[in-house]
Amino acid sequence: xxxxxxxxxxxxxxxxxxxxxxxxxxxxxxxxxxxxxxxxxxxxxxxxxxxxxxxxxxxxxxxxxxxxxxxxxxxxxxxxxxxxxxxxxxxxxxxxxxxxxxxxxxxxxxxxxxxxxxxxxxxxxxxxxxxxxxxxxxxxxxxxxxxxxxxxxxxxxxxxxxxxxxxxxxxxxxxxxxxxxxxxxxxxxxxxxxxxxxxxxxxxxxxxxxxxxxxxxxxxxxxxxxxxxxxxxxxxxxxxxxxxxxxxxxxxxxxxxxxxxxxxxxxxxxxxxxxxxxxxxxxxxxxxxxxxxxxxxxxxxxxxxxxxxxxxxxxxxxxxxxxxxxxxxxxxxxxxxxxxxxxxxxxxxxxxxxxxxxxxxxxxxxxxxxxxxxxxxxxxxxxxxxxxxxxxxxxxxxxxxxxxxxxxxxxxxxxxxxxxxxxxxxxxxxxxxxxxxxxxxxxxxxxxxxxxx
Amino acid sequence: xxxxxxxxxxxxxxxxxxxxxxxxxxxxxxxxxxxxxxxxxxxxxxxxxxxxxxxxxxxxxxxxxxxxxxxxxxxxxxxxxxxxxxxxxxxxxxxxxxxxxxxxxxxxxxxxxxxxxxxxxxxxxxxxxxxxxxxxxxxxxxxxxxxxxxxxxxxxxxxxxxxxxxxxxxxxxxxxxxxxxxxxxxxxxxxxxxxxxxxxxxxxxxxxxxxxxxxxxxxxxxxxxxxxxxxxxxxxxxxxxxxxxxxxxxxxxxxxxxxxxxxxxxxxxxxxxxxxxxxxxxxxxxxxxxxxxxxxxxxxxxxxxxxxxxxxxxxxxxxxxxxxxxxxxxxxxxxxxxxxxxxxxxxxxxxxxxxxxxxxxxxxxxxxxxxxxxxxxxxxxxxxxxxxxxxxxxxxxxxxxxxxxxxxxxxxxxxxxxxxxxxxxxxxxxxxxxxxxxxxxxxxxxxxxxxxx
Numbered sequence: 001x002x003x004x005x006x007x008x009x010x011x012x013x014x015x016x017x018x019x020x021x022x023x024x025x026x027x028x029x030x031x032x033x034x035x036x037x038x039x040x041x042x043x044x045x046x047x048x049x050x051x052x053x054x055x056x057x058x059x060x061x062x063x064x065x066x067x068x069x070x071x072x073x074x075x076x077x078x079x080x081x082x083x084x085x086x087x088x089x090x091x092x093x094x095x096x097x098x099x100x101x102x103x104x105x106x107x108x109x110x111x112x113x114x115x116x117x118x119x120x121x122x123x124x125x126x127x128x129x130x131x132x133x134x135x136x137x138x139x140x141x142x143x144x145x146x147x148x149x150x151x152x153x154x155x156x157x158x159x160x161x162x163x164x165x166x167x168x169x170x171x172x173x174x175x176x177x178x179x180x181x182x183x184x185x186x187x188x189x190x191x192x193x194x195x196x197x198x199x200x201x202x203x204x205x206x207x208x209x210x211x212x213x214x215x216x217x218x219x220x221x222x223x224x225x226x227x228x229x230x231x232x233x234x235x236x237x238x239x240x241x242x243x244x245x246x247x248x249x250x251x252x253x254x255x256x257x258x259x260x261x262x263x264x265x266x267x268x269x270x271x272x273x274x275x276x277x278x279x280x281x282x283x284x285x286x287x288x289x290x291x292x293x294x295x296x297x298x299x300x301x302x303x304x305x306x307x308x309x310x311x312x313x314x315x316x317x318x319x320x321x322x323x324x325x326x327x328x329x330x331x332x333x334x335x336x337x338x339x340x341x342x343x344x345x346x347x348x349x350x351x352x353x354x355x356x357x358x359x360x361x362x363x364x365x366x367x368x369x370x371x372x373x374x375x376x377x378x379x380x381x382x383x384x385x386x387x388x389x390x391x392x393x394x395x396x397x398x399x400x401x402x403x404x405x406x407x408x409x410x411x412x413x414x415x416x417x418x419x420x421x422x423x424x425x426x427x428x429x430x431x432x433x434x435x436x437x438x439x440x441x442x443x444x445x446x447x448x449x450x451x452x453x
Numbered sequence: 454x455x456x457x458x459x460x461x462x463x464x465x466x467x468x469x470x471x472x473x474x475x476x477x478x479x480x481x482x483x484x485x486x487x488x489x490x491x492x493x494x495x496x497x498x499x500x501x502x503x504x505x506x507x508x509x510x511x512x513x514x515x516x517x518x519x520x521x522x523x524x525x526x527x528x529x530x531x532x533x534x535x536x537x538x539x540x541x542x543x544x545x546x547x548x549x550x551x552x553x554x555x556x557x558x559x560x561x562x563x564x565x566x567x568x569x570x571x572x573x574x575x576x577x578x579x580x581x582x583x584x585x586x587x588x589x590x591x592x593x594x595x596x597x598x599x600x601x602x603x604x605x606x607x608x609x610x611x612x613x614x615x616x617x618x619x620x621x622x623x624x625x626x627x628x629x630x631x632x633x634x635x636x637x638x639x640x641x642x643x644x645x646x647x648x649x650x651x652x653x654x655x656x657x658x659x660x661x662x663x664x665x666x667x668x669x670x671x672x673x674x675x676x677x678x679x680x681x682x683x684x685x686x687x688x689x690x691x692x693x694x695x696x697x698x699x700x701x702x703x704x705x706x707x708x709x710x711x712x713x714x715x716x717x718x719x720x721x722x723x724x725x726x727x728x729x730x731x732x733x734x735x736x737x738x739x740x741x742x743x744x745x746x747x748x749x750x751x752x753x754x755x756x757x758x759x760x761x762x763x764x765x766x767x768x769x770x771x772x773x774x775x776x777x778x779x780x781x782x783x784x785x786x787x788x789x790x791x792x793x794x795x796x797x798x799x800x801x802x803x804x805x806x807x808x809x810x811x812x813x814x815x816x817x818x819x820x821x822x823x824x825x826x827x828x829x830x831x832x833x834x835x836x837x838x839x840x841x842x843x844x845x846x847x848x849x850x851x852x853x854x855x856x857x858x859x860x861x862x863x864x865x866x867x868x869x870x871x872x873x874x875x876x877x878x879x880x881x882x883x884x885x886x887x888x889x890x891x892x893x894x895x896x897x898x899x900x901x902x903x904x905x906x
Contacts, residue, residue, distance in 0.1 A: 153638065158614055414771060
């Protein structure tokens with residue numbers, strides 16, 4: 001049985017490897033074209049397993065090569081082999097991460113990773129849990145903040161709603177979205193403006209809080225971003241922590257994107273003050289290079305997750321201490337094993353290997369930024385603070401350039417908007433990218449701009 | 454690179470297969486024992502990759518064999534080979550399910566599966582999305598219900614909170630938990646009692662709603678369960694739909710566990726009225742046998758998910774129609790590819806193959822139930838309505854029996870509580886289980902009961 005799995009998988013993996021090498025990008029196909037190319041329809045009758053492996057092969061070949069050298073589109077890319085092996089093993093083992101009875105040693109692996117992350121942040125007595133993504137990690141933080149601001153909410157719901165959250169206008173969209181989800185309301189998130197480099201304005205933050213308090217409202221949550229989605233900018237966590245402390249507001253640090261830069265001591269100054277935060281989001285599937293999803297929510301104080309997310313379930317939590325049953329601290333019930341891949345990669349690389357990886361990524365970003373800066377036809381938007389290289393071709397539409405590169409199967413890259421201006425955002429998160437890949441990227445952007453004249 | 458992955462994975466998979474055959478259950482080891490046995494600690498220095506594969510092998514051997522023949526503990530178990538292959542391929546492909554630009558053909562696969570599920574339920578113009586688990590699918594339903602009851606909530610938050618939800622006391626714990634999360638409050642979930650077979654009492658449901666309305670409260674959500682967690686009981690959806698319609702309340706059907714029984718027409722009468730529900734949770738990682746997690750939330754009306762979960766993000770949603778960008782309908786931003794494994798399994802089996810599978814599972818459950826019923830030393834709690842076989846050894850502690858079987862590495866099975874009485878809950882969700890496996894299970898329970906005298 002498992003030997004069939006291996007044989008089938010071997011065939012698929014080899015075909016994918018070949019496709020990644022030969023066509024590292026992927027030509028655009030419309031839904032209609034894909035439906036014509038691949039028999040996607042499920043029928044009453046079954047379908048021969050060998051033919052199905054061939055179909056899966058065609059699907060794999062027609063999937064964006066996020067590990068290829070033409071992918072600059074997202075906050076993830078590349079592939080750490082041992083992490084992929086571990087994640088495949090997780091599919092084969094197929095446990096659920098709620099109890100020690102079923103998840104056993106994997107509960108200990110999760111503790112090891114969470115403790116490791118907490119020690120980097122400076123959460124000396126912290127804890128944490130893996131979640132299904134940065135948006136949900138941020139949501140868990142907002143729920144804890146809301147419930148700590150009013151201890152009755154878990155039981156009796158939100159009373160007359162006066163809660164106000166604060167985040168920069170450059171923060172991830174999940175902060176506003178989550179306010180809509182947890183009953184606070186999207187309008188009650190104050191979008192604080194940013195300075196020229198994309199950092200939240202501290203004077204405006206404090207003034208807004210003071211005005212809200214004067215108006216009888218209840219500030220309950222400040223989100224500081226370490227690595228914004230578009231620019232890769234870092235908020236000044238230390239100064240925001242001062243404000244949070246002064247007004248008694250929960251401080252959350254959204255390090256979903258940039259959090260992993262803490263793994264290299266050269267960049268640890270960017271996180272100064274994070275040890276005073278109440279919670280921290282860290283996605284290992286971004287800069288740490290493991291397959292999606294591997295997000296964590298970490299808290300400074302142990303017991304917070306259980307306090308706000310435990311629910312009695314005697315059919316489930318029936319053996320072992322609660323501390324060994326992560327389901328008592330999770331927003332989910334059944335939960336995929338997302339930790340094994342992170343543990344395998346970190347064990348393999350060690351702290352030192354990850355420090356080196358972060359430096360390598362950073363040097364790729366700086367190489368690309370410098371190349372763009374030196375080029376008179378291109379305009380660098382700002383010096384990258386992490387791995388986001390933002391630039392444009394003056395008087396050309398960034399959107400049209402990105403679409404052209406995508407539709408013609410040359411490069412996947414996206415655009416962003418900052419202060420009303422649209423620009424190309426290239427993410428340098430795959431350490432296998434060579435300088436010639438980056439050179440190719442710049443050439444192709446320029447060529448596209450010329451064609452679009 | 455990928456060839457290393459294959460070689461390493463082959464070694465791990467073969468070792469796991471051997472362990473599953475030789476030790477289908479797993480002896481209990483304490484956290485201390487596991488720490489002594491396996492070098493779990495991550496160090497500054499890296500760790501040799503070949504040695505790491507050996508460590509992963511030891512971890513695999515020391516993981517509960519959820520696909521083994523001694524696992525009756527959870528609402529999942531067993532393994533459909535092609536689904537595992539597809540899930541491993543998903544790890545290797547590593548896309549994120551937010552946009553057509555990145556996820557391409559996988560967006561179409563998700564549409565195919567969701568449409569298929571909707572057509573079984575009778576949601577003629579329905580839609581849906583994969584989520585990270587049944588609890589979150591149920592949460593998404595509750596948020597839609599809350600926001601439909603008061604259209605201002607997404608923007609301005611919950612006003613003076615008068616919302617009341619209804620569910621049976623045998624429903625999954627996530628209903629109450631979610632009320633605590635989305636700002637309704639745990640206390641505002643009415644736990645309606647059940648009849649002798651575990652179905653929600655309809656007279657009590659309607660009376661409670663009437664009382665709440667008379668008290669000036671706002672009923673907004675009824676949860677009907679098709680396949681309760683402990684007994685596997687089905688609420689009477691048709692009659693609950695009448696009540697929901699009469700009082701204008703959102704009806705959600707939690708079919709996380711039993712939903713897949715709709716795949717065999719023999720059991721479709723259990724879902725009568727589900728086509729009138731507003732939303733439906735269906736977990737494919739349970740009876741449909743694919744690896745965790747593969748949960749879906751389905752809605753009768755197209756547009757509901759976008760209405761309540763879209764958030765503008767011009768850096769992300771920048772090409773293609775919104776309908777091709779599932780991120781505009783998701784609670785997550787980055788999202789793992791959970792659909793590929795479901796599509797592969799369903800394509801392979803066809804509707805007919807799944808109908809056969811459901812019947813096979815049901816016949817295993819009935820075989821076990823009958824065997825227990827015939828045995829004078831055992832007491833069957835009730836005739837199973839789905840795949841949960843609940844029974845006890847009179848005058849013996851079910852908890853002690855389960856713990857004994859687990860700690861001695863004989864069988865994994867859990868206990869449940871119904872009307873204050875504790876009993877053993879055996880789940881027959883692995884079609885590979887033979888009658889002799891089920892006979893062995895009964896013998897071992899009886900043997901444990903004798904030893905515990």
